[in-house]
Amino acid sequence: MTSTAELLSLGDDTAIPGVRVIRGEKPGPTVGLMGMLHGNEPAGVGLWQFAEVLGRPTRGEIHLIVGHPEAVAAAPGGVRYIRDDLNRLFLDDNELRTKGVDFDGPDYRRMLELKPALAALDVLVDIHTTSQPSEPFVIGYTAQREAHRLSRALPYAQVDGLHQFIHGSATQWLLDRDNAAVTVEVGAHLSPEAPARAFEIAGRILAEMDMLPEDRFPEFRKRSKPGRRVVVGHHVPKVAPDFRYVRHFQNFDPLEPGEIIGEDGERTYRAPMIDNPVIFMPSAEATLRNDTNTDAFFFGVEVAPAIEDDHLAQTA
Ligand SMILES: [Zn+2]
Known part of the structure; x- marks a missing residue:
């Protein structure tokens, strides 16, 4: 090599x-x-x-x-x-x-x-x-x-x-x-x-x-079908040092509208009240407490495939 x-x-x-x-x-x-x-x-x-x-x-x-x-x-x-x-x-x-x-x-x-x-x-x-x-x-x-x-x-x-x-x-x-x-x-x-x-x-x-x-x-x-489409619309830059997730989250995990994600002494963090919310780039708890982290997590919405993706799927 x-x-x-x-x-x-x-x-x-x-x-x-x-x-x-x-x-x-x-x-x-x-x-x-x-x-x-x-x-x-x-x-x-x-x-x-x-x-x-x-x-x-x-x-x-x-x-x-x-x-x-x-x-x-x-x-x-x-x-x-x-x-x-x-x-x-x-x-x-x-x-x-x-x-x-x-x-x-x-x-x-x-x-x-x-x-x-x-x-x-x-x-x-x-x-x-x-x-x-x-x-x-x-x-x-x-x-x-x-x-x-x-x-x-x-x-x-x-x-x-x-x-x-x-x-x-x-x-x-x-x-x-x-x-x-x-x-x-x-x-x-x-x-x-x-x-x-x-x-x-x-x-x-x-x-x-x-x-x-x-x-x-x-x-x-060979054209392959692109993956799912997610639009990110909400950013939580920082959480308090005592923040805890209620469970383990992976990138793109689907959420229930309004579902509780985690809590710290100051507030409860919930998924947005929209259809098909997902969590995007959830930082590990250890990273969240790191002062330099300014992207605690994001929320997005999974949207329907683009028309051209459907076309690709049919012709693949
Ligand atoms: Zn990079």
Whole structure:
């Protein structure tokens, strides 16, 4: 097996550290495959594994991007970020100033370095992992046509609405410029399945972009039905230190309308009074008591499949 260091040296150097390019045989789109924007999320290496198996795309360019090399190298297993969460820094300086961001820090510096690399792409695929076990899900942005089309090519749950609560991500920065960008959470940080999912995502997106040789990777050309659709509509950033869940919750667990989720000394937390509520990204209790956690849990609603998904199911 190829070592990670060897994989990360695939392709040709560019002027930007951590960004390397593999050129295709003909001109075509530029697709960025990015992992490790959070330094403790190694599953993105599956993107490089796919690039190794592929060799060269038939057209266009693949840009392989190590999101935050300094955070990867900062400790064994990497750290999420050094001082400020890099994937919340893609905002204007005034907003970052009010958040107390260190403009001399390594995370801000990396954001400045990455912007031109990302702006040069036609499509960005950004691979992340979660601290809790979860089925994989695509953070979908139905507002951007191409991002929406590419998201639907992945056989995973599709989550919309998160941009209301999480600001300053690299993908959102691109989407706001009307560039296509797809974020996928491929499982827990060290899940053994996570790198294989990143591999499959690279294959499916490059197949959609018509950059793979015709006689290879038939498994990534066959359209599969996208997973369930969840729209996130409610965010509980913080709970009191004595908070307890009433039971164990997993990501996407269906809830009863108004069901009690947990309690602390100050209040009782209930599912919203809507049809088909689900809990989204429930933090572990230990994490909830951690001062730096500002996303205790979310609520969403599971919605009917899109019309095009029904069509896919019938023609599959
Ligand atoms: Zn991440």
